[in-house]
Amino acid sequence: MHLYRKMKEVISFLQDELIVVKKSKQLISTQLSQKDSQLKKIELENKRLLEQCSLLMNQNKNLSHSYKEKIIKQEADISRLTILADYHSSRNQDLEYKKRKYLLIIIGEALVLTKKLLIMGNQKIRRVKIIHQIKTLLAEYESCFYKDNFQLDKDAKRILEEVDNYLNKWKNYYEGYIWNAKPVENRDINYIESILKELHYLSLYKRFEKYKERxxxxxxxxxxxxxxxxxxxxxxxxxxxxxxxxxxxxxxxxxxxxxxxxxxxxxxxxxxxxxxxxxxxxxxxKTYGMYHLLYVYGSYKNNTFKVGVTKKNLNSRYLKAKEVYEKKFLSGDFQEITLIESFNALNLESYLKRKFKEYRHPLFNSTEWFLLQKPEVDYFINNEYQKDTEFMKILGYSLNK
Known part of the structure; x- marks a missing residue:
């Protein structure tokens, strides 16, 4: 009886365990089914994503090809327009587009260096070097016009002169000078930037005139x-x-x-x-145009004559010479002997001083006063100088031929 009860309990326990195992198996099966369903969904999603990626890759490939074609076409258009611009410029005797681009590069570099001056602290020597670099750049800007026979535009010249004025003041200041000198200031840099932008604009768009001469x-x-x-x-x-x-x-x-x-x-x-x-x-x-008038004043009575030059103050020169003469002589016969107009008056005077060197007046400590006799005086009053080849060579020399 005791054994029977014991076996019944064991069987009941095993039955309970079996039920638990079945429930666990059923739960695991359900979970596996769910996971399998999720995995299928993931696989479907992955497949969909792969299809989208493939589609995007094809679209990207098509777009890349399309953009590449557009870029090639744009480059061809730019090249064609550049050639047309250069042709139009050359036909109209205007500055070529590629040279204008070079001018813009120079302006940009000059502006960068100009702004750099503002952040250099107490580096005076280095500032002066930067200023020199800016001047060199803008000199190259100028040369770009001259080397191709173009005139520097009056507006461009005005801007360059303004920039040069500032650069000179800054250079003087950092070299230790007081006159016409000032330090680099933010408002000055802003102004330089504004006029360089103006220079940028006119360098790109304005038409420039050529010199008529080579x-x-x-x-x-x-x-x-x-x-x-x-x-x-x-x-x-x-x-x-x-x-x-x-x-x-x-x-x-x-x-x-x-x-x-x-x-x-x-x-x-x-x-x-x-x-x-x-x-x-x-x-x-070297002295052409320095003086315009050659004069000879003197006295026939005392054979005393003065050779000199002036630009326009003829009357004051006469009165001064007359005053010097009357300190030596009491007679009032000092007068104008001859007057010759020439832009080479100073060379004519030098020639006459050499020609009559031996006739210098002993009463005057000067190379301009001479003691001349009638044959020498005739050189002036009877136009004898016109027979002097060397004198006429100097007299006839002109830059306006």
Whole structure:
């Protein structure tokens, strides 16, 4: 009886365990079914995504090909338009587009360096170097016009002169000078930026005029003048350059039709025709236009004469010479002997001083007063000087031929 009860309990326990196992199996089966369903959904989603990716890749491939074709077409259009712009520019004798682009690059670099000046603290020496770099860049901007026979536009020249004015003031300040000097300030940089933007605009769009005469660098001019035997074969190029620079800097010489006046120092550009039409003689050129009148005052009675030059103050020169004369002589017969107009008056005076060197007046401690007898006086009053080849060569020399 006890054994039977024991077995019944075991069987009941096993039955319960079996039920639990069945329920667990059923639960696992349900979970597996759910997971399988989820996996199928994921697979379907992945398949859908793969199809979308494939579609997008095909679209992207098509778009890339399309964009590539558009880019190629745009590049071809740009190239065609550039050629047309250059053709139009050359046909209308205007500056080519590619050269305008180079001008814009120069302006951009100059602006970057200008802004850099504002953030350099106390670096005075480095600032001066940057200012020099800006000047060099803008000198190249100028040269881009001259080397292709174009005039520097008046608005561009005005802007360059304004920029140069600021650069000179900054340079003076950081080199320790007080006169015409000021430090770099934010408002100045802003103003420079605004006028450089204006320069950018007109460099890109404005039409530029060409010089009517051929413009050449001084090196080319030197060689052409040598080939044409306008200057001697053994003439030094360095000497020639120094002479051209000297004449360009001296404003009494009307040299604008010979050498282009620059805003920023750079290569020297000259007008070939102007130099071809004159005999190059630096001795005559260097003082050309300094004085316009050669005068001879004096007294026939005392054989005393003064040779001199003036630009326009003829009356004051006469009164001063008369005053000096009357300190030596009591007679009041001092008068005008002859007057010759010439832009080479100073060279004429120098020639006469050499010619009559032996006749210098002993009462005057001067190279301008002479003691002349009738044969020498006739040189002036009877136009005998017209028979003097050397005198007439100087008198006849002109830059306006």
């Amino acid at each position: 413009v050449v660098e001084v090196e080319v001019l030197f060689q052409i003048l040598k080939d044409k035997r306008k200057i001697q074969r053994n003439y030094s190029f360095k000497k020639f350059c120094n002479e051209i620079n000297f004449m360009d800097k001296h404003k009494h010489i009307n040299f604008e039709s010979f050498v282009i006046s620059r805003v920023f120092p750079g290569k020297t550009y000259t007008f070939l025709k102007s130099f071809s039409n004159v005999h190059y003689d630096f001795k005559l050129l």
